Amino acid sequence: MPVSEPLLKAVGVRKNYGHTEVLKGIDLEVRRGQVVCLLGPSGAGKSTFLRCLNHLETIDGGQVWVDGEPIGFKLRGGKLYELREKDVARQRRDIGMVFQRFNLFGHRTALENVVEGPVRVLGADPEKARKEALDLLDRVGLADRAGAYPGQLSGGQQQRVAIARSLAMKPKLMLFDEPTSALDPELVGEVLAVMGTLAREGMTMVVVTHEMAFAAEAADEVVFLADGAVVETGPPERVLKSPDHERTRQFLARVLS
Numbered sequence: 001m002p003v004s005e006p007l008l009k010a011v012g013v014r015k016n017y018g019h020t021e022v023l024k025g026i027d028l029e030v031r032r033g034q035v036v037c038l039l040g041p042s043g044a045g046k047s048t049f050l051r052c053l054n055h056l057e058t059i060d061g062g063q064v065w066v067d068g069e070p071i072g073f074k075l076r077g078g079k080l081y082e083l084r085e086k087d088v089a090r091q092r093r094d095i096g097m098v099f100q101r102f103n104l105f106g107h108r109t110a111l112e113n114v115v116e117g118p119v120r121v122l123g124a125d126p127e128k129a130r131k132e133a134l135d136l137l138d139r140v141g142l143a144d145r146a147g148a149y150p151g152q153l154s155g156g157q158q159q160r161v162a163i164a165r166s167l168a169m170k171p172k173l174m175l176f177d178e179p180t181s182a183l184d185p186e187l188v189g190e191v192l193a194v195m196g197t198l199a200r201e202g203m204t205m206v207v208v209t210h211e212m213a214f215a216a217e218a219a220d221e222v223v224f225l226a227d228g229a230v231v232e233t234g235p236p237e238r239v240l241k242s243p244d245h246e247r248t249r250q251f252l253a254r255v256l257s
């Protein structure tokens with residue numbers, strides 16, 4: 001795939017739950033190294049869309065490509081065939097995901113949480129994986145807490161371990177779904193700081209967030225979703241300051257007040 005091609009391309013993504021159309025045909029392109037923030041009111045479909053990007057949800061229409069590969073499907077002889085779960089899992093290794101609630105293994109230390117994926121899933125050499133995991137914990141500011149169990153860490157620290165654990169898989173793309181919204185306010189900054197550094201280092205990221213200051217600072221583009229559709233897209237300077245649509249204006253007035 002030429003370098004100019006987007007790393008992530010979603011075209012016409014549709015999702016229904018029963019008779020309700022939750023995603024009504026969403027397009028998104030993210031180039032390598034770009035950060036895109038998804039904004040929108042509760043129920044807009046942000047989490048659903050993020051889950052469609054790595055085939056945690058089966059989509060009812062459209063297609064998602066990551067690095068030229070159709071996600072959840074295989075192209076053979078011009079036709080798409082749905083992949084088996086094992087092959088989808090292989091595709092998902094390239095796509096890190098960090099959720100609102102820290103999804104760490106409670107009975108394993110921070111270090112063990114980070115080492116687990118590379119060793120068990122990628123077959124990495126345990127000693128090498130351990131060194132890399134310690135480097136990653138250092139990068140998220142937790143070098144001194146490697147031996148702590150999740151229950152001994154603050155929410156912000158747990159979320160930083162979750163980020164390190166995703167990075168240990170060397171993903172091409174990171175998806176974040178409101179990674180700071182379950183945190184006490186005083187812990188939000190430390191997680192956003194780690195994400196900001198990651199963005200500056202060139203990680204390709206799609207971030208669902210209500211943190212407008214983060215979006216303004218880190219995003220190359222913001223996408224405003226409402227009712228399962230993209231209302232508007234553009235650089236944060238424009239969309240956050242002078243949105244084209246009344247719907248976006250109303251949302252911003254609410255979250256910025």
Ligand SMILES: Nc1ncnc2c1ncn2[C@@H]1O[C@H](COP(=O)(O)OP(=O)(O)OP(=O)(O)O)[C@@H](O)[C@H]1O
Binds near residue numbers: 040
């Ligand atoms: N598993 C499900 N079954 C049925 N309906 C669902 C399911 N998951 C989500 N929905 C519905 O899909 C719509 C979009 O939900 P989604 O969680 O994607 O919104 P969101 O934009 O992430 O909202 P929030 O900001 O509250 O996280 C909502 O109306 C929700 O009720």
Ligand SMILES: [Mg+2]
Binds near residue numbers: 046047048177
């Ligand atoms: Mg959500």
